[in-house]
Amino acid sequence: MGKAAAARKLAAAAAYGGGGLSVLGGSLYGVLRLEAMLARKAIGEPRDARPPDASGWYGRGRPGPAIKVALLGDSSAAGYGVDRVEETPGTHLASGLASLAGRRVHLREFAEVGAQSRDLAAQVDRALPTDPDLAVILIGVNDITHSVMPATSVRNLADAVHRLRDAEVQVLVGTCPDLGTIRPIPPPLKQVGRAWSRRLAAAQSIAVVEQGGRTVSIGAMLGPEFDAAPAVFFGPDRFHPSAEGYRALADVLLPSALAALGFGLDAAERPEVGRGEGLRPVAAAAIEAANTPGTELGGTEVGGSRRGVRGLWVELRHRRRHPATDTETPVESEPEDAPVEQ
Numbered sequence: 001m002g003k004a005a006a007a008r009k010l011a012a013a014a015a016y017g018g019g020g021l022s023v024l025g026g027s028l029y030g031v032l033r034l035e036a037m038l039a040r041k042a043i044g045e046p047r048d049a050r051p052p053d054a055s056g057w058y059g060r061g062r063p064g065p066a067i068k069v070a071l072l073g074d075s076s077a078a079g080y081g082v083d084r085v086e087e088t089p090g091t092h093l094a095s096g097l098a099s100l101a102g103r104r105v106h107l108r109e110f111a112e113v114g115a116q117s118r119d120l121a122a123q124v125d126r127a128l129p130t131d132p133d134l135a136v137i138l139i140g141v142n143d144i145t146h147s148v149m150p151a152t153s154v155r156n157l158a159d160a161v162h163r164l165r166d167a168e169v170q171v172l173v174g175t176c177p178d179l180g181t182i183r184p185i186p187p188p189l190k191q192v193g194r195a196w197s198r199r200l201a202a203a204q205s206i207a208v209v210e211q212g213g214r215t216v217s218i219g220a221m222l223g224p225e226f227d228a229a230p231a232v233f234f235g236p237d238r239f240h241p242s243a244e245g246y247r248a249l250a251d252v253l254l255p256s257a258l259a260a261l262g263f264g265l266d267a268a269e270r271p272e273v274g275r276g277e278g279l280r281p282v283a284a285a286a287i288e289a290a291n292t293p294g295t296e297l298g299g300t301e302v303g304g305s306r307r308g309v310r311g312l313w314v315e316l317r318h319r320r321r322h323p324a325t326d327t328e329t330p331v332e333s334e335p336e337d338a339p340v341e342q
Contacts, residue, residue, distance in 0.1 A: 050113065051079040054090025056330025058105040059098030066104040066334070067097060067261060070127040070169075072120060072160075073138035076177075077111035079246055086327045087243035092250030093136065093257065099325040100254070101263040107330070108132070116142045117156035124160050128167055134261055135164050136253060138218075140176030140200055150200050158207040170260040171213030174253055175201035175290070178219040202286040205297050209282055209314055214298035216256040217289045218249060247324075255319035256296045275318050282312040294318060 054071070071077050071090045079088030094107040108130050110123040117139050127135060137160065143153040157173070164171050179197040198219070205215045241249060271277030279302060280288065289295035299306060300315040307313065 051075075051082060052085035052088055053109055054079065054085055054088045054094065054107055054330060055109045056107065056332055057334050058091075058094040058107065058328050058330055059103060060328070060331070062098060062102055062104050064104050066106045067101060067134070068130065068132045069094060069097065069105060069107045069257075070130060070132035070135045071107060071109045071111055072123045072127060072135060073111045073174075074115040074140075074142050075111075075113040076141065076174075076241070076249065077136070077138040078109065078113055080113050081241070082243050082246065084243075086329055087246060089138075089246040089250045089253075091327055091330060092247050093253055094330070095328045096250060096254045096322065096325050097257060097261075097263075098328070100258055100322055101261065104334070106334070111138070114142060115139065116146060116148060117153045117160075118148075120156055120160035124163050128163070128169075132169050134170045134172065134257060136172050136174070136257060137161075138174045140197070140204065141179065144176070144179060144196055144200065150196075150203055153200060154203045154207045157204055158211055161208050161211040161213045165212040171208065171211075172253065172257055172260050173204060173208045173213060173215045174218040174249070175204045175215050177201075178293075198290040202290040205286040205289055206282055209286075209297055209299050210312060212299065214256065214260060214296060215289065216253060216296045217293050218252050219290070219293035247327075251321050251324075252294055254322060256317075258322075259296070259317075259319065271315060271317060277317050278315075280314050280316050282314045285314040285316050288316065292318075294321075 057066070059066075071093070075081075077089060079090065082088060085091055090107055090109050090111075094105045097103075098105040108127065110126050112119060112123070115123070120137070120139060137157070139157060140153065143150075161171050161173070176197045178194055201217060201219070205217075208215045271279070279300065282297075285297050289297050296317040296319055297314050298317075300313050302313045305313075
């Protein structure tokens with residue numbers, strides 16, 4: 001099966017269970033393209049100023065070797081709309097990793113404002129020479145607002161994850177957020193945008209797990225929490241998160257990032273059935289994750305096999321969020337007197 005056919009299969013599997021995730025008809029697709037143009041006009045063009053670059057060293061005084069993190073994706077990864085580096089999602093994530101893992105962290109940011117899934121290939125080209133331990137990817141919103149077909153978007157993401165995993169990099173993907181709460185997006189794009197974004201998130205989960213990565217659903221980033229307090233969590237354009245919104249995003253990513261690196265209190269614990277955790281076939285797990293913010297999916301084995309009669313086995317988790325940690329300001333060079341872990 002070719003890559004395009006595999007992507008179509010993933011997108012079809014993501015529609016498993018219905019719930020408004022069916023393939024869009026041609027006439028509706030045309031309406032959505034027009035509505036997407038109107039939404040982009042309402043949101044406005046991105047300002048020329050780039051967000052502060054979160055690249056640098058975190059965890060001053062903590063032992064090494066440092067955890068190396070690559071941050072890839074779009075404006076949600078870059079922190080569009082904030083003015084201070086301490087307000088970016090990269091800084092929040094790296095500071096949390098340093099504090100909770102008890103290690104120095106070196107973060108390199110490759111995310112770009114306006115990036116679509118097609119731009120991941122170039123970002124991976126830049127990230128691989130830095131030899132990261134973990135790559136965190138946030139992508140998908142611009143694919144929807146620019147009417148990129150889900151099969152294409154999924155294929156681009158799958159290719160990026162495949163290359164990173166081939167290089168033995170752990171990969172965590174924050175799946176496409178719920179666009180149904182974006183104020184400038186009018187009906188019918190608002191209603192269908194929610195279904196489309198959840199469908200894409202489910203397809204992303206399948207693609208990433210198939211390639212050996214893990215995902216965490218970040219519907220909460222633009223879901224009920226943001227919808228309940230838009231003045232707090234959204235920035236001035238009512239589309240991108242505010243500084244507090246980016247902190248909330250990093251809080252969702254942090255437990256899964258720690259687990260991917262082998263840290264965290266629940267990294268090695270068995271799934272808790274009482275909290276809705278456990279084993280699922282990949283398609284069913286992807287749909288459940290798309291509808292439940294903060295859900296982590298990762299491949300696993302049952303009886304020594306990664307696959308069952310209904311496809312790939314997936315371990316579904318609802319990892320506990322960690323108490324807020326102090327946000328550091330990154331420094332450009334590693335301290336010369338930094339301790340080394342014995």
